[in-house]
Amino acid sequence: MSDLSSSASTLAVVPTLTTKQGTPFQFMLAGAMAGTAVDTALFPLDTLKTRLQSKAGFAASGGFRGVYSGLTSAVIGSAPGASMFFVTYEGLKKTLSAVMPDPQYAPVVHMMSASGGEIAACFVRVPTEVIKQRMQTKQFLTTSSALKSVVQNEGVLGFYRGYFSTVAREIPFTCIQFPLYEYMKKSYAFATQRSKVDPWEAAICGSIAGGIAAGITTPLDVIKTRLMLSQRNPSGAQSSAYYSGIISTFKRILAEEGPRALFSGIGPRVMWISIGGSIFLGVYEKAKALVIDDE
Secondary structure, X not given: OHHHHHHHHHHHHOOOOOOOOXXXXXHHHHHHHHHXXXXXXXXXXXXXXXXXXXXXXXOOOOOOOOOOOOHHHHHHHHHHHHHHHHHXXXXXXXXXXXXXXXXXXXXXXXXXXXXXXXXXXXHHHHHHHHHHHHHHOOOOOOHHHHHHHHHHHHOHHHHHOOHHHHHHHHHHHHHHHHHHHHHHHHHHHHHOOOOOOOHHHHHHHHHHHHHXXXXXXXXXXXXXXXXXXXXXXXXXXXXXXOOOOHHHXXXXXXXXXXHHHXXXXXXXXXXXXXXXHHHHHHHHHHHHHHHOOOO
């Protein structure tokens, strides 16, 4: 309790950062720029992480070859997905801050806002993620063949395979990352006696916060990857690599491969999200400064 009280009192004396007021369209534009930048720059690391988490194994899934497989799908989904996240995040943050203006509730505001943002973003992100990961693991060589297979064998709902596991991964991740990110920005601004941080400083805060959150939530990411890579055979039969349900997938990985498998790909994931958090949030803060006029 003493640690919690100390944290609350520290938050209470950290001033609120000076932020520019923007429209949903401006947040959407800034988010699109950030999402496209990070997904394009770090796609090879994401591919290696996915292949390490695949049931087939790293080498069988492609190894170090063709690390840009599925890039088209990722780029198509990155801009609208990031836009949906930040429009929802900024909107909820403004609304909830008015409802809970006391600084001690700031972490709760950021958790709820980020969680809402992720739920909205996943409606756009998951279909492209399904196609991207199946191409990353060499199940398909072209985007069109992957799309055709999902429609024929799984129907439209096949594009949302792993939706709930993605949300189950993203909400804990974002509940760690964004309160930590916002707190670090406020603390650094307070320590340097300023009302706001520069985009490059926000980028460093985003990198640290993202890396910590990535490491902690890796098991959820492994479960999400296994579910997304699973597909029914054309006959409708289930292969040995078919997974269904978050809990059953968790239990099966533990039983068949042991606890260590739940942390498969943790190195590339932490590296990818640490660098990605820097680019994503740094570009977002810079983009906001460019597209949102000072009042």
